[in-house]
Amino acid sequence: MEEFWHNGQHKRIPQDLAKRTLRKLDLLNAVKEIKDLKSPPSNHLHQLHGDREGQWAISVNGPWRLCFRFDNGDVYDVELIQYH
DSSP, rough: OHHHHSSSSSSSHHHHHHHHHHHHHHHHHHHHSGGGGGGGGGGOOOEOOGGGTOOEEEETTTTTTEEEEEEEEEEEEEEEEEOO
């Protein structure tokens, strides 16, 4: 995901999601507290459970989510996944 954030291209990210995904990655880079991701409401910030315990997710578009770990104001292990 870091490579995509720097150059805007990744073979596994659909082209129609690229622009919106980059905006969401910029947002993740800027936040200092997890509560900062509650706005805008379209982020649909939520904590994950089960085998993703300790991770958070925000909506990108439709079934696409950015999942990540948040610790001491930093975001780690970011991945774009498709629910369903």
